[in-house]
Amino acid sequence: MTLLDRRTLLAGGGLLLAAACTRKFASPERAGTLPIPRLIDARQQGQLISLQAQKGETAFFPGRRSTTLGYNGSYLGPTLRVHRGDDVTMAVRNSLSADTTVHWHGLLVPGELDGSPHQLIASGATWRPTLPIRQPAATLFYHSHAHGLTGEQVYSGLAGMLVVTDEEEQGLGLPSDYGVDDLPVLIQDRQFEDGRLVMPTGMMIASQGRRGNTILVNGAPTPRADVPNGLVRLRLVNGSNARIYELSFSDDRTFHWIGTEGGLLARSVELQAITLAPGQRAEILVSFADGQPVSLVTGQDANASMMGMMGGMGMMGGHHDDEDDASTTETVLAFSPRPGLGGRAAAPVPTLLAARTVPDPDAAVTRRRFVLNMSTEGEGMMGSDGDALTINDRSFDIGRIDEEVRLGDVEIWKVSGRKMPHPFHIHGVHFDVLRRDGDDPDVLDQGPRDTIVVKEAVELLVRFDQPATKAPFMYHCHILEHEDEGMMGQFTVA
Numbered sequence: 023m024t025l026l027d028r029r030t031l032l033a034g035g036g037l038l039l040a041a042a043c044t045r046k047f048a049s050p051e052r053a054g055t056l057p058i059p060r061l062i063d064a065r066q067q068g069q070l071i072s073l074q075a076q077k078g079e080t081a082f083f084p085g086r087r088s089t090t091l092g093y094n095g096s097y098l099g100p101t102l103r104v105h106r107g108d109d110v111t112m113a114v115r116n117s118l119s120a121d122t123t124v125h126w127h128g129l130l131v132p133g134e135l136d137g138s139p140h141q142l143i144a145s146g147a148t149w150r151p152t153l154p155i156r157q158p159a160a161t162l163f164y165h166s167h168a169h170g171l172t173g174e175q176v177y178s179g180l181a182g183m184l185v186v187t188d189e190e191e192q193g194l195g196l197p198s199d200y201g202v203d204d205l206p207v208l209i210q211d212r213q214f215e216d217g218r219l220v221m222p223t224g225m226m227i228a229s230q231g232r233r234g235n236t237i238l239v240n241g242a243p244t245p246r247a248d249v250p251n252g253l254v255r256l257r258l259v260n261g262s263n264a265r266i267y268e269l270s271f272s273d274d275r276t277f278h279w280i281g282t283e284g285g286l287l288a289r290s291v292e293l294q295a296i297t298l299a300p301g302q303r304a305e306i307l308v309s310f311a312d313g314q315p316v317s318l319v320t321g322q323d324a325n326a327s328m329m330g331m332m333g334g335m336g337m338m339g340g341h342h343d344d345e346d347d348a349s350t351t352e353t354v355l356a357f358s359p360r361p362g363l364g365g366r367a368a369a370p371v372p373t374l375l376a377a378r379t380v381p382d383p384d385a386a387v388t389r390r391r392f393v394l395n396m397s398t399e400g401e402g403m404m405g406s407d408g409d410a411l412t413i414n415d416r417s418f419d420i421g422r423i424d425e426e427v428r429l430g431d432v433e434i435w436k437v438s439g440r441k442m443p444h445p446f447h448i449h450g451v452h453f454d455v456l457r458r459d460g461d462d463p464d465v466l467d468q469g470p471r472d473t474i475v476v477k478e479a480v481e482l483l484v485r486f487d488q489p490a491t492k493a494p495f496m497y498h499c500h501i502l503e504h505e506d507e508g509m510m511g512q513f514t515v516a
Contacts, residue, residue: 056247056355057240058201059182060100064110071102071110073124075143075166075180076117082243086217091118091178097241099182101206102164104155106188111152116143122175124149125167126184127301127447128283128472130157133490133515136449139169139420140493157452158376159191160285161257161303169420169510173263173502177221177232179241181261183208191286194372197255197307202364205247205254207318209298209354210238210261228411229396231264231300231501233326239355246356250363251313253371255280256306260298263502266443266475268321269354270295271308275316278371281305284452284470286376297466299445301473301500307371310359319351325442378470380454381432381485388433390425394476394499394509396441410507413497417508423494425513427486438479444504446480447473449495450488450515456481473500490515 062071078096081087093099104110114124121144125137134141135151143149162184166175183206197203211234213220222232236243260267271277271294278290283303296304310316397410411417416424427433434456437446455467459478467474474480488495491514498510 055242056205056245057242059098059206059240060094061103061200062100063103064108065105069108069110070113072113072115073099074115074117075122075124077119080179080219080241082212082214082219082238082241083217088219090219091175091180093124093180093182097179098208099164099180101183101185101200103185103187103200104153106155106157106159106186108155109152110155111150113148113150114143115148116145119145120171120175121145121168122171122180123167124164125449126153126162126164128160128162128303129153129155129184129186130450130452130488132488132492133450133495134492136490136493136495137164138167138449138493138496138512142168155186157186158285158378159188160186160283161259161281161305162186162283163259163261163301163303165261167496169418170506173232173506174221176261176502177212177263181208181210183257183259185257186285190376194286194375196280196372197253199364203250203252203254205249205256206240206259207256207355208240208259208261209267210234210241211265212236212238214243228503228507230326231503233262233264233323237320237352237354244353244356246358248358248360248363249310251359251361252311253307253309254357256308256318258296258298258304258306260300260302262300264300264325265323266297266299266325266445267323267354268295268297269318270321270351272317272319272351272353273314275308277306277308279304279306280375282469283472285378287469288375288378289373290371290375291465291468293465297475299443299473299475299500300502301445301447310357313359313361315356315358317356318354320354321351381483383432383434383456383483385432386434386483387428387431390433390435392435392437392446392497392511394437394439394444394446394504411499411504411509413499413509413511416511418498418505418510418512420512422512423514424511427513427515429486429489429515432483432485435482435484436479437474437476437482439477439499443475443477444509445473445500446476446497447500448482448484448497450490451484451486451495453482453484456483486515488515 166180213234452470455463494512498505
């Protein structure tokens with residue numbers, strides 16, 4: 023199977039990051055070696071959540087410390103849980119020496135609350151947006167979005183999981199004991215030399231994005247999760263800068279896909295493999311009732327075949343396979359089922375999940391075309407001229423509005439990518455896939471989305487319900503170095 027053939031899938035050195043708070047994780051005592059980030063529930067905090075972007079020191083491997091960034095800690099951030107219908111104030115303090123932002127990826131809020139490059143938080147300053155939570159339950163993602171610094175800051179650790187919950191979801195009987203049978207699984211690839219995190223640099227970074235030789239889950243290399251002998255919910259987030267994952271289990275067991283970026287599906291879907299591009303999320307239910315140890319694994323990233331940039335670099339710890347063999351896999355996360363951990367051993371997988379109204383395509387008032395392109399002339403592909411990575415032949419300009427949309431309108435956006443597949447993300451909306459390459463959508467295209475992989479033309483049905491007048495929304499490739507180098511545009515909604 024390859025990442026680029028989705029229908030086949032569904033048929034069955036750098037600059038060292040040198041040294042200075044020690045990494046702390048909440049509730050690691052029951053998760054094996056898998057760190058479980060602290061859970062902050064907005065209701066338990068009086069609807070006020072405080073985050074601090076800070077520098078710290080993290081030992082990913084024993085005796086090897088690396089300088090990293092994190093929220094309320096040295097690397098990554100806590101899991102934030104908010105409730106539909108509430109208004110939540112976020113107090114975000116920037117303790118870094120550089121500007122930063124916090125983008126609430128997937129949260130449907132007005133443009134001035136979105137955390138885009140327009141909401142810069144200067145060093146030493148605090149940003150206090152009050153976020154109206156008015157969307158269904160979903161697994162979201164928060165991360166830095168400071169233009170030109172997004173790739174470096176996210177790579178260094180400025181990311182975390184944001185969970186929306188509501189009464190409809192709670193009434194389904196899904197696994198919901200955080201850290202026990204409801205696990206956050208934030209997946210990243212990072213580059214290590216002699217056990218220390220390095221920041222990849224070089225000519226190919228702008229075109230291919232930063233990639234690594236080691237897979238981390240919640241900041242730990244190839245960890246093990248102790249899980250109940252029953253049904254477990256995995257909240258999968260691709261937090262990598264550029265890598266696409268083809269995820270399955272080492273024994274080819276089936277699982278049930280229940281949620282996309284925008285929330286729960288209408289019906290659960292039985293699968294043996296699922297792909298996740300940067301910025302994408304998926305919720306799955308997997309049964310460990312047989313008590314057998316098993317691993318979540320990934321195939322090779324076909325998007326990296328243009329350069330194979332990490333093939334010869336050494337690593338310390340983790341599992342690394344021959345990149346020339348497309349059939350090999352890498353371990354992402356090992357599972358050890360154990361009795362007595364709780365969970366819902368006899369719980370069935372619900373077939374019907376969340377009812378949802380999809381906009382009528384006939385109601386679309388406008389069609390727009392977007393082409394994500396990479397120039398190959400001269401050194402342009404490396405990003406040296408600032409105009410090489412574009413959308414519709416235009417590099418990002420924070421002073422230019424590329425599109426103007428009317429509030430409440432339904433539109434069809436036809437998006438394609440050149441040279442390689444690109445994960446295309448739109449802020450402030452959820453959309454549905456209408457067609458892929460002129461044909462029906464793939465199975466993995468279904469559900470409410472905010473990020474979708476495009477190479478062949480993909481038609482998206484988008485409804486614009488959030489205003490963006492005080493500050494625009496972004497649309498961009500979610501290979502973070504692509505957006506930093508100009509593959510991004512912005513639109514108003516009024």
